[in-house]
Amino acid sequence: MTLRSLSTLQLFQLATVGLIIYEASWIIYCRFFHPLRSIPRPFLASVSRIWIVYHTATGRMEHTQRALHKRYGYMVRIAPDEVACSDPQAIKVIYSTKRDYAKSEFYDIRAAPNEVRYAGHFATRDEKVHSERRRIVNQAYSMSSILESEPEIDDCTRVFIEATRTFAQQKTVVDLGPWLTKYAFDVLGELFYGRMFGMMRENRDLHDIGRAVDAMLPAFAVGGTLPSYLQQAFLISTYLLSNSLRDAVTASKMVETVSIQAVEQRIRELKDKDNQLNRKHDMLRKMLEISDGPRGPALNFTHKHIHVESHISLFARADTTSIAMLSTLYYLMRDPRVYAKLQQEIDSAFASGRISDPVSYQEATTQLPYFRACVEEAMRLHPGVGLTAPRIVPRGGVTLASDVYIPAGYRVGVNAAVVQYDRDVFGPDADQYNPDRWLDRDPVPMERAMFVFGHGARTCIGKNIALCEIYKLLPVLLWKFQVRLVESEKEWTTKNFWFNKPVGVKVLFEERRGLSSLP
Numbered sequence: 001m002t003l004r005s006l007s008t009l010q011l012f013q014l015a016t017v018g019l020i021i022y023e024a025s026w027i028i029y030c031r032f033f034h035p036l037r038s039i040p041r042p043f044l045a046s047v048s049r050i051w052i053v054y055h056t057a058t059g060r061m062e063h064t065q066r067a068l069h070k071r072y073g074y075m076v077r078i079a080p081d082e083v084a085c086s087d088p089q090a091i092k093v094i095y096s097t098k099r100d101y102a103k104s105e106f107y108d109i110r111a112a113p114n115e116v117r118y119a120g121h122f123a124t125r126d127e128k129v130h131s132e133r134r135r136i137v138n139q140a141y142s143m144s145s146i147l148e149s150e151p152e153i154d155d156c157t158r159v160f161i162e163a164t165r166t167f168a169q170q171k172t173v174v175d176l177g178p179w180l181t182k183y184a185f186d187v188l189g190e191l192f193y194g195r196m197f198g199m200m201r202e203n204r205d206l207h208d209i210g211r212a213v214d215a216m217l218p219a220f221a222v223g224g225t226l227p228s229y230l231q232q233a234f235l236i237s238t239y240l241l242s243n244s245l246r247d248a249v250t251a252s253k254m255v256e257t258v259s260i261q262a263v264e265q266r267i268r269e270l271k272d273k274d275n276q277l278n279r280k281h282d283m284l285r286k287m288l289e290i291s292d293g294p295r296g297p298a299l300n301f302t303h304k305h306i307h308v309e310s311h312i313s314l315f316a317r318a319d320t321t322s323i324a325m326l327s328t329l330y331y332l333m334r335d336p337r338v339y340a341k342l343q344q345e346i347d348s349a350f351a352s353g354r355i356s357d358p359v360s361y362q363e364a365t366t367q368l369p370y371f372r373a374c375v376e377e378a379m380r381l382h383p384g385v386g387l388t389a390p391r392i393v394p395r396g397g398v399t400l401a402s403d404v405y406i407p408a409g410y411r412v413g414v415n416a417a418v419v420q421y422d423r424d425v426f427g428p429d430a431d432q433y434n435p436d437r438w439l440d441r442d443p444v445p446m447e448r449a450m451f452v453f454g455h456g457a458r459t460c461i462g463k464n465i466a467l468c469e470i471y472k473l474l475p476v477l478l479w480k481f482q483v484r485l486v487e488s489e490k491e492w493t494t495k496n497f498w499f500n501k502p503v504g505v506k507v508l509f510e511e512r513r514g515l516s517s518l519p
């Protein structure tokens with residue numbers, strides 16, 4: 001009997017039996033012979049990536065992972081070839097500066113197609129290329145460089161406070177997340193291009209950037225969990241089936257166009273010696289000085305590379321910063337004792353002249369210890385990135401959590417929203433909001449277990465920008481306004497698609513008594 005002599009039904013039956021045998025053999029292999037077989041796991045996760053795809057798609061992966069680690073300990077297998085580790089000691093091993101652990105396929109889907117064929121600092125998996133590219137621009141992202149634009153960040157703060165005052169006077173209910181995102185966008189506009197986008201002034205999502213990000217994040221997060229040969233097919237089918245993703249792609253193209261236009265405009269301005277904007281120290285100017293300077297050709301750093309830099313840094317980066325500010329405010333509003341204590345610290349620092357309005361970054365970080373603790377605690381409980389950052393184990397394998405060996409080639413990673421709940425480091429109340437923990441005991445072990453900005457060679461390049469925004473805006477906001485949750489009893493809803501965004505946190509601002517005559 002040959003295959004040709006079989007009927008369609010028989011062929012179908014044969015294929016089904018073949019598939020069943022294949023699946024059964026795979027399950028037996030995973031259960032009894034796989035090198036990761038002894039690592040605790042939900043059964044489905046040990047035999048198929050369906051588990052990780054499904055749980056990522058729910059937007060609640062951090063809750064699932066926290067529960068799994070509570071039950072199984074430091075090591076949990078979250079896919080046949082992938083392990084999540086919640087041991088704080090693992091951070092410095094997996095994310096070491098030695099660049100042994102390459103990023104996994106998870107990042108491929110975020111690679112920005114462009115003419116210079118550089119996927120960007122975030123998505124590039126080739127550590128050598130990444131290191132060369134990042135070194136060129138690192139200085140522009142340094143704290144000293146960002147602080148050269150401090151007066152411009154102050155301008156953004158003034159616009160934010162002015163508009164918030166109008167909300168307060170008109171008793172407008174404000175959706176806090178999008179409002180803070182507009183601030184973060186305008187600051188990025190100032191820092192990168194020497195001008196705000198105007199999102200706060202117009203109080204609208206200009207060019208639909210925010211909408212594009214919201215629509216694309218779930219596709220990126222879920223798609224990233226698939227093997228890379230399925231990622232493009234997944235993106236194309238989602239694109240064809242989803243109106244919102246089609247709109248998002250259009251809006252994302254718009255972001256690209258806007259950032260390219262902004263670069264070109266800044267190039268023209270810099271050629272005009274009398275232009276007032278040329279006194280500014282924006283990052284674009286610094287990058288143009290590199291590309292057009294004597295080192296530019298040798299570094300292969302062209303205007304097209306700057307387009308990539310500006311596009312990638314713009315897309316979705318305002319969200320993480322606004323999440324940090326939103327969570328700081330949210331936890332304060334939910335805990336009147338902490339809120340009052342912080343207000344006291346801020347009021348007395350302003351009254352004694354230890355900090356000024358606008359507050360400088362230096363003042364905010366040195367004169368407001370309780371405020372620092374509140375920011376740190378909010379970023380601990382609700383880090384802006386809430387999924388595992390997966391890396392490939394290098395040659396020789398690795399032993400994690402004292403005695404669990406993972407051979408080379410498998411994926412391993414840490415999730416900030418899990419490791420930052422470690423009871424041994426943060427105390428038995430690790431899942432509670434308690435800023436005092438940062439002042440009552442030695443903060444160093446806790447700082448070492450913080451993974452909110454990542455770690456090592458691939459640590460967040462925009463960390464200084466984010467910190468600058470947070471430390472410069474919030475003290476002034478909290479000094480001038482009382483912020484109240486409209487529904488004070490209701491817990492927030494969050495959507496975790498890599499960026500873990502709280503949604504629909506509605507607040508009312510009230511100018512504080514005795515302070516309403518302040519500028």
Ligand code: HEM
Nearest residue numbers: 121122317320321324384389452453454458460461462466
């Ligand atoms: C509170 C705000 C922020 C948080 C919590 C945050 C978090 C992170 C984390 C966890 C990583 C590492 C991801 C990994 O290893 O897989 C990262 C990388 C990165 N972040 Fe941020 N980020 C923030 C703000 C920003 C801002 C404002 C920018 C840009 C202006 C930015 C740009 C980047 C880029 C380009 C990378 C990739 C770096 C590399 O691999 O070289 N981030 N961020």
